[in-house]
Amino acid sequence: MPVKPKLATIWLSGCSGCHMSLLDNDEALVSLFKEVQLVYGPLVDAKDFPENVDVTLVEGAVANVEQLELLKKARANSKVVVSIGDCAVTGNVTALRNAIHEGDSAVLERAYLEIADAQPQVPVDVPKLLKRVFPLHEIVKVDYYVPGCPPPAENLAYVLTEILAGRAPKMENKSKYG
Ligand code: SF4
Numbered sequence: 581m582p583v584k585p586k587l588a589t590i591w592l593s594g595c596s597g598c599h600m601s602l603l604d605n606d607e608a609l610v611s612l613f614k615e616v617q618l619v620y621g622p623l624v625d626a627k628d629f630p631e632n633v634d635v636t637l638v639e640g641a642v643a644n645v646e647q648l649e650l651l652k653k654a655r656a657n658s659k660v661v662v663s664i665g666d667c668a669v670t671g672n673v674t675a676l677r678n679a680i681h682e683g684d685s686a687v688l689e690r691a692y693l694e695i696a697d698a699q700p701q702v703p704v705d706v707p708k709l710l711k712r713v714f715p716l717h718e719i720v721k722v723d724y725y726v727p728g729c730p731p732p733a734e735n736l737a738y739v740l741t742e743i744l745a746g747r748a749p750k751m752e753n754k755s756k757y758g
Contacts, residue, residue: 585634585744587613589621590654592647593674593713594640596622598665601730602637605737612737615744633658635743637736641667641674642714646707655720660743663716664736666729673729675713684709724749 591599599622603609619633620626629650636658642648655661666672680686684706693700716722726739742749 584615584617586619586630586632587616587740588619588629588633588636588654588658589623590629590636590638590640590650591622592638592640592651592668593643593677594665594667596639597730598639598668598736599623601728601733602664602736604733608737612740612744629653629657631657635660635662635740637662637664637740638668638716639665641671642710642716642719643674643677644707644709648710648719651716651719660723661716661720662724662726662739662743663722664726665731666727668716669725669727671713671715675715677713678709678711725751 589599589602605612616635618624619630620636633654636654638651638654638661640647642651663669667674680690687709688702688706692702724739724743726735728735739749739751
């Protein structure tokens, strides 16, 4: 039996809308997922990003050190990285975050103490915020971009189908970012 290509999806700082759009492909997604092994992502119970991934779809922008390390690890272990959605492609609304990041304490105190309705408590082990939010291509090499907020379901299916078939998807904005 031929080995199926490995597919990973990552959700960084985004709203999950891009993943929801991927799921909107309904029956087409069932056919598509018969052709791959889904090895990492919100729909998979995998703790660490695996090695030798064929295609990784990344939603969301990079806002903290944990996401920064995950993205670098994903890039190092993926043949193809696809930036899906405007947050990943440009930063989008997520780029408005991190205006207050000094030591993160002001943000945490505001969120978990000052406006807490009950049991005010600052959590431990919160990943440190970056000084600003980054679109993916400012951190790692990105192979393809699927813009939109969220990107249309059919665009995600098209790009994934083309890559799995060994063809380069023709995206209108490829020359702008690629
Ligand atoms: Fe959500 Fe839009 Fe960002 Fe996707 S691009 S994570 S849908 S805000």
